[in-house]
């Protein structure tokens with residue numbers, strides 16, 4: 001695997017680690033059950049990305065960034081902390097900012113022509129998850145679903 005691919009994979013693993021940290025904070029703030037179920041699913045997607053990208057690195061003899069047991073803060077710049085944010089609306093808006101970042105980074109990765117062809121499929125698949133996360137969060141904010149009860153949104 002070329003050095004550029006290794007760099008991209010490592011930075012995406014770190015991105016997904018930070019995203020898991022952001023979601024674990026976010027889920028603590030969410031009261032609406034439907035929103036929190038969706039955010040839990042998105043957090044699992046990010047964990048899955050950490051696994052699939054780390055596997056590629058290890059198969060190629062490279063070390064993957066490690067997840068620390070307790071989340072102490074974001075490694076990458078640009079993530080919005082959710083510590084001081086309250087309410088479903090504020091939480092969703094902070095996570096929209098965070099998902100805009102993950103989408104931007106994945107988009108840059110899939111468009112990088114120096115990537116090895118055997119890693120592109122995995123990165124594209126992860127990027128599709130990212131687009132789904134952002135699209136859900138944007139729709140949820142637009143519909144103000146935290147104001148609705150019994151919604152199946």
Ligand SMILES: [Fe+2]
Pocket residue numbers: 019042046099102129130133134
């Ligand atoms: Fe995401």
